[in-house]
Amino acid sequence: MERPAPIIQFEERPGILDLGWGHPLPSLLPVEQWSAASQAAARTFGWRALTYGYAAGPGPLIEWLAEHLSRTERVRVRTSQFFVTGGASHALALVSTILTDPGDVVLVDSPTYHFALRILRDRGVQLVPAPVDSAGIDPAALDDLMTSLRSQGRRIPLLYLVATYGNPTGRSLPDRRRHELVQLAQRSGLTIVEDDTYRELSYEPVAPQSLWSIADGRAVVRIGSFSKTVAPGLRLGWLNAAPEIVRTLTGLGYVDSGGGVNHHAALTMATFGASGAYHRHVAEVRGHYLRSRDVLVDTLRAALPDFDVPSPAGGWFVWLPLDQGVRASTLRPAAEQLGVSFVEGGRFYATGQQGDDHLRLAFSFLTPEQLVEAAGRLAHAVRTVLG
Structure with missing residues (x-):
């Protein structure tokens, strides 16, 4: 059988x-609270919770996220800078799809999240470790490496890293290097993909400032997820990017065909967040x-x-x-x-x-x-x- x-x-x-x-401890997954939020979302949104969603994600979730992140990071995050995704891995796959071509060089931290390496390799790019020391990526050495690679005719569209409470190290990039890395990206045409999945699991009073907020949205795409804070089974996350990148994502064929990603879970998350349960x-x-x-x-x-x-x-x-x-x-x-x-x-x-x-x-x-x-x-x- x-x-x-x-x-x-x-x-x-x-x-x-x-x-x-x-993975999260199973007993910490908010089964009852999520069930209550789902019922409340059904009452609030009715049939709109079960139809095709808005391409960039439903307004109630994006508005709650913009307010939440603006408050926690003490910077303004605009609703036009959001695209709701099926989690952090989906966000990385989307960004690498629209910003890289096979044969490109993609720079990565060392060590870094192992499944991100697999997602990037699916694009047919060459992964090149960024220069690091005991404090993490060294921006000056990275600048030299990029100059050398570009002198060989190589295109370098992306750098991927988990700058805050990194997987696997748990370490965070020092504040000075965050600013230097953002400045390097902005003057060199590099896009930093900042995987910010662990920001809210901080055991310090305040988490380090994100590269996204330092950059004011220029030359950085920030990936977020509810997998660690709420539940991975939601398959729900988001990315922050410049409005032109968001427009490119909303214009993708599968989004145009199917509407917003994970629309029902996104509206339930909006209800979960607005209620204070999050x-x-x-x-x-x-x-x-x-x-x-x-x-x-x-x-x-x-x-x-x-x-x-x-x-x-x-x-x-x-x-x-x-x-x-x-x-x-x-x-x-x-x-x-x-x-x-x-x-x-x-x-x-x-x-x-x-x-x-x-x-x-x-x-x-x-x-x-x-x-x-x-x-x-x-x-x-x-x-x-x-x-």
């Missing part, structure tokens, strides 16, 4: 506490993930006192450096034998030739009790590999 078709992306492996999944929910999950971060970091520091265990200021990930010659590729089989897993650092580099000296550990998907056990198993695996 044929097995039932799967329902969700997560694949459970019995006996394995998997620190590799950058603000309350984000405050709740931020507090939970802060506690989960502390549990994982504190347990690892106690169990591996010779290792430099970082404590990220936002997001979902600990980027763990491996000391004493331990390699991620060697450690993973030993770890899985002891019932714990992770993502090897090499997955986050465009060349695939770096990163075997790091692990990405997600603290979002496991309970605090599971995180304590997972950290203990990982430390045991490290000691096993060290002999």
Whole structure:
């Protein structure tokens, strides 16, 4: 008999506490609150919630987002600068489709979000790592690299990075470099694609200023998503871009044919946001993930006192450096034998030739009790590999 078709992306492996999944904790997904918002949206919008939507996204969501982001970032974000998407990955696919051609050079941070590398490769571009040091992308060295590449006749339309609470590192680009990077893009014709997915999962009082707000919308496209703050199953996000880019997106054939993306979920999100439920929910999950971060970091520091265990200021990930010659590729089989897993650092580099000296550990998907056990198993695996 044929097995039932799967329902969700997560694949459970019995006996394995998997620190590799950058997913929300299931018990934190706002099932009841979302159901209430959906019913309220149906009452408010009636048949308009179930027909073809406006190409750039429904006005109620865009207006709420513009007000919300303008308040949280203390800059004005205009409604003409929004396009509602099916999540951050969809936004990156759209932007790379309209701004790149096969054979172009696309610059990427190192390390960076591994699935973004796959999305960009689908365009047939050449991914070139941007020069980095311990603080992140070095704008002066990047300027030199771009000059060299363009002298060879190469076109460089895009730079992709997660500047705030990056995946996988959890680090943020320093403020001075943010300004220098924006200035470089504006004078060189480069478009920065800023993946800003983790901004609202900040464990600091105020998150760093976005590249988008520094640039006042010029030479930066900012990607946002509700996958981390509300639920990934919504398949709902947005991008901020100059009005001419938004007009190009709304003119795409599939948008002209089908209308706005995820129209019903977008109107429900507008209702969820306007009711205050979004603000309350984000405050709740931020507090939970802060506690989960502390549990994982504190347990690892106690169990591996010779290792430099970082404590990220936002997001979902600990980027763990491996000391004493331990390699991620060697450690993973030993770890899985002891019932714990992770993502090897090499997955986050465009060349695939770096990163075997790091692990990405997600603290979002496991309970605090599971995180304590997972950290203990990982430390045991490290000691096993060290002999």
